Amino acid sequence: MTVSEDFAGLASQFRGELLAHCYRMLGSADEAEDLVQETYLRAWRSFDRFEGRSSVRTWLYRIATNACLTAIERRGRRPLPSGLGAPAKDVDVPLAAGSEVPWLQPLPGTLLVADGEDPAAAAVARAGIRLAFVAALQYLSARQRAMLILRDVLEWPAADVADLLDTTTTAVNSGLRRARAQLAKALPAEDELAEPAEPDRRAVLDQFATAIENADGRALAELLRADAALEMPPFLTWFAGRPVVAQFITAHFFTAPGGLRLVPVVANGDRAFAVYQREPAGTYHAHALLAVTVTATGITRIVAFQDTGLFSRFGLPLAASGEHLAGLSK
Numbered sequence: 001m002t003v004s005e006d007f008a009g010l011a012s013q014f015r016g017e018l019l020a021h022c023y024r025m026l027g028s029a030d031e032a033e034d035l036v037q038e039t040y041l042r043a044w045r046s047f048d049r050f051e052g053r054s055s056v057r058t059w060l061y062r063i064a065t066n067a068c069l070t071a072i073e074r075r076g077r078r079p080l081p082s083g084l085g086a087p088a089k090d091v092d093v094p095l096a097a098g099s100e101v102p103w104l105q106p107l108p109g110t111l112l113v114a115d116g117e118d119p120a121a122a123a124v125a126r127a128g129i130r131l132a133f134v135a136a137l138q139y140l141s142a143r144q145r146a147m148l149i150l151r152d153v154l155e156w157p158a159a160d161v162a163d164l165l166d167t168t169t170t171a172v173n174s175g176l177r178r179a180r181a182q183l184a185k186a187l188p189a190e191d192e193l194a195e196p197a198e199p200d201r202r203a204v205l206d207q208f209a210t211a212i213e214n215a216d217g218r219a220l221a222e223l224l225r226a227d228a229a230l231e232m233p234p235f236l237t238w239f240a241g242r243p244v245v246a247q248f249i250t251a252h253f254f255t256a257p258g259g260l261r262l263v264p265v266v267a268n269g270d271r272a273f274a275v276y277q278r279e280p281a282g283t284y285h286a287h288a289l290l291a292v293t294v295t296a297t298g299i300t301r302i303v304a305f306q307d308t309g310l311f312s313r314f315g316l317p318l319a320a321s322g323e324h325l326a327g328l329s330k
Contacts (some may be wrong), residue, residue, distance in 0.1 A: 035064060058108055079138055106268055139183070230248060233306065
């Protein structure tokens with residue numbers, strides 16, 4: 001067996017969880033894939049010097065985490081619009097562009113699926129990738145982010161985290177306390193985020209899709225919580241409050257029943273929707289990707305990513321007929 005074959009056999013099983021780890025750190029699926037590639041390249045180049053003092057998994061995480069720390073120092077954090085300013089109150093206000101902002105990106109579920117994937121590795125990959133959690137991580141410094149992910153998501157012992165970050169256990173515990181306190185300020189309380197049972201959650205999302213496709217503003221409003229928010233990166237402008245959110249969507253996106261079609265996808269481990277808009281000729285064109293946060297008391301957040309380039313990342317066409325979209329929805 002060659003060094004390359006030996007390395008591939010040992011390391012390939014961790015690709016999905018390393019991708020999820022880099023995504024949590026960076027908030028970008030594109031950058032996460034690049035950093036995983038860089039991690040494997042660095043590891044392959046030094047594999048003949050790997051002495052086995054730690055597991056291959058720990059060794060790869062060390063390389064990946066350090067690569068992410070360097071990347072964050074160069075680029076900074078990836079926010080959502082709500083992390084940059086207060087919500088707008090007037091639904092007719094011109095939307096402010098934020099094309100220069102490195103926005104948080106959704107993570108396509110297909111990136112975490114691999115043939116012959118180890119179930120334990122798959123579980124690790126899917127843990128802690130909810131959009132709200134990754135958005136909250138962006139408020140932390142790079143090292144605090146690493147400490148919290150390694151300790152609270154991956155459940156590494158503090159001593160192992162200290163060894164990976166070349167620091168002390170005391171420093172890790174201290175940094176973790178500060179990170180948890182900062183995260184608590186950025187994330188809603190757990191009781192506000194409590195999820196309904198899966199059948200109820202699925203029913204709410206089905207009703208949401210039907211309301212959008214039927215251009216039914218009243219039905220949409222009934223699904224929203226009183227404090228529901230709508231964000232639309234790359235626009236800086238965002239809205240909060242059931243009446244404002246429902247009014248904005250109704251006024252700016254609804255035309256007639258069938259004007260919008262929704263195709264279910266998986267983003268950040270949750271069901272999401274790719275939205276297509278009907279053109280005068282009848283063809284549907286890519287419009288936005290919706291990440292919808294459902295709680296036990298209703299929909300609390302809609303993030304409508306306006307980057308149609310995301311559609312190819314989710315394996316979807318930029319244009320399609322209604323019949324084609326119906327097939328994709330099954």
